[in-house]
Amino acid sequence: MDFYEFAPYAYFFLIVFLVVGSYSYIYHLYKNRKDASGVDYEHYSEMALKDDIGDTPVKPVSRDKEK
Amino acid sequence: MENRPLEYDYTVAKMFMLTTIVLGIVGMTIGVFIAFELAFPGLNTIFGAGLAEYTNFSRLRPLHTDSVAFGFTVSGIFATWFYVGQRVLKVSMAESKFLMFIGKLQFWLYVIGVAAAVVTLFMGYTSSKEYAEFEWPIDIAIVIVWVLWGVSIFGLIGIRREKSLYISIWYYIATFLGVAMLYLFNNMEIPTMLATSAAGETNIGDWFHSISMYAGTNDALVQWWYGHNAVAFVFTVPIIAMIYYFLPKESGQAIYSYKLSLLSFWGLMFVYLWAGGHHLLYSTVPDWMQTMGSIFSIVLILPSWGSAINMLLTMKGEWQQVAASPLIKFMVLASTFYMFSTLEGPIQAIKSVNAIAHFTDWIVGHVHDGTLGWVGFMIIAALYHMAPRVFKRELYSKGLMAAQFWIQTLGIVLYFTSMWIAGITQGMMWRAHDEFGNLAYSFMDTVDVLHPYYALRGTGGLLYLVGFFMFAYNIYKTMSSRPVEESELQNASPMGA
Numbered sequence: 001m002d003f004y005e006f007a008p009y010a011y012f013f014l015i016v017f018l019v020v021g022s023y024s025y026i027y028h029l030y031k032n033r034k035d036a037s038g039v040d041y042e043h044y045s046e047m048a049l050k051d052d053i054g055d056t057p058v059k060p061v062s063r064d065k066e067k
Numbered sequence: 068m069e070n071r072p073l074e075y076d077y078t079v080a081k082m083f084m085l086t087t088i089v090l091g092i093v094g095m096t097i098g099v100f101i102a103f104e105l106a107f108p109g110l111n112t113i114f115g116a117g118l119a120e121y122t123n124f125s126r127l128r129p130l131h132t133d134s135v136a137f138g139f140t141v142s143g144i145f146a147t148w149f150y151v152g153q154r155v156l157k158v159s160m161a162e163s164k165f166l167m168f169i170g171k172l173q174f175w176l177y178v179i180g181v182a183a184a185v186v187t188l189f190m191g192y193t194s195s196k197e198y199a200e201f202e203w204p205i206d207i208a209i210v211i212v213w214v215l216w217g218v219s220i221f222g223l224i225g226i227r228r229e230k231s232l233y234i235s236i237w238y239y240i241a242t243f244l245g246v247a248m249l250y251l252f253n254n255m256e257i258p259t260m261l262a263t264s265a266a267g268e269t270n271i272g273d274w275f276h277s278i279s280m281y282a283g284t285n286d287a288l289v290q291w292w293y294g295h296n297a298v299a300f301v302f303t304v305p306i307i308a309m310i311y312y313f314l315p316k317e318s319g320q321a322i323y324s325y326k327l328s329l330l331s332f333w334g335l336m337f338v339y340l341w342a343g344g345h346h347l348l349y350s351t352v353p354d355w356m357q358t359m360g361s362i363f364s365i366v367l368i369l370p371s372w373g374s375a376i377n378m379l380l381t382m383k384g385e386w387q388q389v390a391a392s393p394l395i396k397f398m399v400l401a402s403t404f405y406m407f408s409t410l411e412g413p414i415q416a417i418k419s420v421n422a423i424a425h426f427t428d429w430i431v432g433h434v435h436d437g438t439l440g441w442v443g444f445m446i447i448a449a450l451y452h453m454a455p456r457v458f459k460r461e462l463y464s465k466g467l468m469a470a471q472f473w474i475q476t477l478g479i480v481l482y483f484t485s486m487w488i489a490g491i492t493q494g495m496m497w498r499a500h501d502e503f504g505n506l507a508y509s510f511m512d513t514v515d516v517l518h519p520y521y522a523l524r525g526t527g528g529l530l531y532l533v534g535f536f537m538f539a540y541n542i543y544k545t546m547s548s549r550p551v552e553e554s555e556l557q558n559a560s561p562m563g564a
Contacts (some may be wrong), residue, residue: 008355015362018337019449025333029326041329045321048312051154053073056381057229 075153076161077457079170083146083456084450086178088539090138091446093185095535097131099199099528106521121189125343129200130188136198136301136436138181138207141319143446144305145177145216148239150453151312152220155236157226167223173215180208187275194277196290198297199253202275206254213250217243235329238308241336245300253293255280284351288344289471297341298434300441302442304335306401308373310448314378314398317452318388319558323380327373334370338363345416348425364416372411392470394462394560397448400476404440408433423498428517428524438481439531447538453561454545461551461561463544468562471537481523489520 034040039059048060104110104124111123120126149170153159160167169478183205186252187193193200201209220243225231232240256277263269279286322328344352344360379402382388388395414503415424424430455462462468498518499507548563 004353007353011355011359012190015366018366022330022337023332026330041326042321042324044231044233045315046323047155047229047231048235048315049319049321051157051316053157053159055074055157057157059230061228061230 072347073159074161075150075159076167077150077453079160079174080146080149080168080453081457082171082174083142083149084453084542086139086174086181087146087446087450088542089137089140090134090142090181090537091443091535092532094131094134094139094432095528095532096118097127098135099525099532101127102521102525102528103133106518106525109191120191126189129193129197130185132185132198133200134181136297137184140301140305140438140442140446142177143309143449144242144272144301145173146453147305147309147312147446147449148216148220150457151235151308152223152239155229155233155312156223157229158227160223160225163222163226166219166226169215169218170221172213173219176208176215177212180205180212181249183208192273192275193277194254194279194299197295198251199250199290201254203254203256203258205276206250206256209250212521213243213247217247233312233334234322234325235312237332239310241332242300242305242308245296245304249293249296249300272328276368285343285401287350288352288356291346292340292343295346296340298437299335299339299342302438303339303371303405306405306442307335307443309445310378310398310402311374313445313449313452314381314395314402316396317392317394317448317559318368320381320383320385320386323377323383328376331370331373331377334373335367338370344369345421348416348418348510361416361418361421365413368409368413372406375402375406375409388535388559392559393465394448394451394562396469396472397444397451399476400472401441401444401448404444404479408437408441410434423494424490426496427490427493428486428520429494432483432486432490435486436479439475439479443531443535447535450538450542451494454542455551455560456556458546459543459550460548461563463541463563465550465562467537471534471541474537475531475534478527478532478534481527481530483527485520485523485527489524490515491515492520526542531540 029041037059045059050056085416100110104127112119119475149160160170184201187202187205192202194202220239226235252277256279258274258277259272260270260276262271262278266273283290311322311328314320341363342360344356346360348357348360350357379399382395382399389399414420414431415433444527447476451462451468454460493513496508496513497506501507553560
């Protein structure tokens with residue numbers, strides 16, 4: 001099988017992979033609702049709404065915690 | 068000094084706001100002029116036959132496309148990055164002398180690059196690749212500017228206080244990586260001074276002239292992989308970055324579904340890169356690749372509408388804000404035009420539709436409802452939101468903004484409807500034939516029929532340009548309008564009557 005024969009098959013399986021991948025991702029997001037650190041995904045919207053420099057970060061970087 | 072509370076530093080954002088407006092005026096003015104040249108060809112020699120070289124359509128067209136794409140839009144992307152980036156990462160540019168220096172350096176190199184691009188294109192120096200016309204020394208300057216922007220992005224991320232990256236930051240990073248990859252690969256070129264011809268000549272042409280490293284169909288494939296993804300990573304991805312920040316912030320509403328924003332992001336990233344083949348339907352590229360271009364274009368509706376619907380639903384229960392605020396109007400209509408053009412594009416990418424649409428004015432119409440409606444409106448809205456915050460003053464006039472909105476909306480509608488009719492008429496006339504297969508119309512027959520639509524298109528463009536001057540004036544006057552307190556800047560932007 002040369003490249004030109006291989007490419008259309010690769011393209012077909014890429015589409016299958018993308019469909020499976022994206023549906024798995026939707027399932028993962030809606031099933032867990034929270035990310036690995038326990039923050040609800042929807043809570044991340046606050047990053048835009050509370051964005052003054054003095055506002056508390058949704059998830060502060062660790063060096064701030066150490067202080 | 069030491070006791071002064073830390074504040075965001077918008078110096079670089081302000082610099083790029085200026086180039087957004089100036090280059091917007093330049094690009095759109097040229098656009099309107101060349102639109103009228105198509106309707107009234109006498110304009111091609113408006114300053115006499117001697118200067119026709121500089122005033123004809125073909126010389127000015129790349130100046131129009133490049134100055135609105137790489138001038139107006141890219142400046143808008145930089146301006147909003149240097150505003151949004153600081154705020155959602157909760158870190159000030161004032162905290163890093165290095166990043167401030169890099170930001171300013173990026174701005175001044177950008178200005179030099181733009182000046183070089185404008186002068187060389189005006190003089191007729193071009194590498195002849197659409198949206199990649201610049202000769203190699205300018206390409207190198209552009210790469211340096213882009214790398215500096217990357218240093219700003221990742222530098223700011225490196226000193227952030229907010230650990231998670233807001234969805235807009237993902238989109239800005241994707242813009243940076245996407246354009247870097249596309250620009251490098253499409254502009255692989257060989258300076259002709261280094262080449263030797265078959266006849267043994269060396270040092271061919273000007274020192275700055277180059278030819279593409281690819282040839283024939285391969286060149287076309289790489290070019291349209293680039294060309295279409297320039298639409299993706301200049302006209303779509305960073306504009307989504309903007310709307311995901313500015314619409315929630317201005318309306319005070321959280322994004323309808325943050326999960327949907329993540330899903331749409333990955334969907335867009337995976338799908339967009341494969342759609343460029345739809346520019347080459349019925350050409351010499353392999354048939355399966357054309358089919359792939361078509362199918363991925365249609366699949367692209369899903370992530371595009373995912374973002375657009377997410378934005379419209381963010382206004383759920385708050386639709387009175389759309390009526391009350393011209394600033395929200397701009398963003399809601401931008402989102403609507405995004406939905407509209409991301410449905411229209413896939414339809415045009417269907418092979419049988421493309422057989423009529425390709426090479427016609429319908430394509431021009433499609434590009435412009437996307438760029439004028441989605442890109443233009445969103446950047447205008449972003450700058451309107453930023454102006455009171457960077458100048459600490461209320462927006463000069465709400466009435467003027469509302470008038471601008473309606474004038475520009477009318478302009479866009481005139482533009483795309485005239486191009487629809489012109490394009491489909493053109494496509495049908497080109498294909499028409501008699502029972503023996505002889506073409507029913509000559510090219511000039513189509514030109515005669517299209518003339519009124521070209522005049523209407525020019526008028527639509529002119530209305531949009533008038534609105535853009537109103538925008539520039541409004542921002543200019545904002546710099547000296549009523550000072551505002553920080554408390555007035557939380558959500559809805561303060562506006563004078």
